[in-house]
Amino acid sequence: MFLKILITFIIFINFFSNLQANEKQFIIESLSKIKNFSFSFEQVSKKKIETGNCVIEFDRKLRCIYDDKLQKEIIINNKTLAILQKRYNKIYFYPVSKSVFMNILSKNQLINLIKKADLLLNKNIELVYVDENQKIITILFEKKNYELIGWLIEDEFQNEIYFSLKVENINSEIDKNYFKIPSTIKQ
DSSP, X not given: OHHXXXXXXXXXXXXXXXXXXXXXXXXXXXXXXXXXXXXXXXXXXXXXXXXXXXXXXXXXXXXXXXXXXXXXXXXXXXXEEEEEEGGGTEEEEEEOTTOTTHHHHSHHHHHHHHHHSEEEESSSEEEEEEOTTSOXXXXXXXXXXXXXXXXXXXXXXXXXXXXXXXXXXXXXXXXXXXXXXXXSOOO
């Protein structure tokens, strides 16, 4: 009797491990076909909700236009992050090289993170990874099509940021200057 239970347990563990490996492989295969994608988003941090639209181009390019009164835009181009507040004609620059967010903007880093992450199957696929700085990154994917639907990260000030997204376009033509960080804001 004990032997039957042990064999059943081993088969179950083996099946579950294969299922997790397959889910990760499907996500990686889906990501490998993507050069860029645009999406609408909702970002929640410190009980503040912000919405807008973004475009990510692998590797390390992002532009988000927020639906707010500051006319805020965020542009990441490789190692520089610029926050533009068009309403006040201000630009703030930040380095992003140590940000956990760079793990999502670099396709190779994202794929490596997926390979190393713990996989949880709930309503969606959750990949949970703890980086070298003990920051937890949770990346969420849709179960039916393996599409990225959001992430949960902790910023450098230990604020938890939940970012949900709805992909609108994949592999569109993008002007080469779209991710260019301006030196001044034109009114």
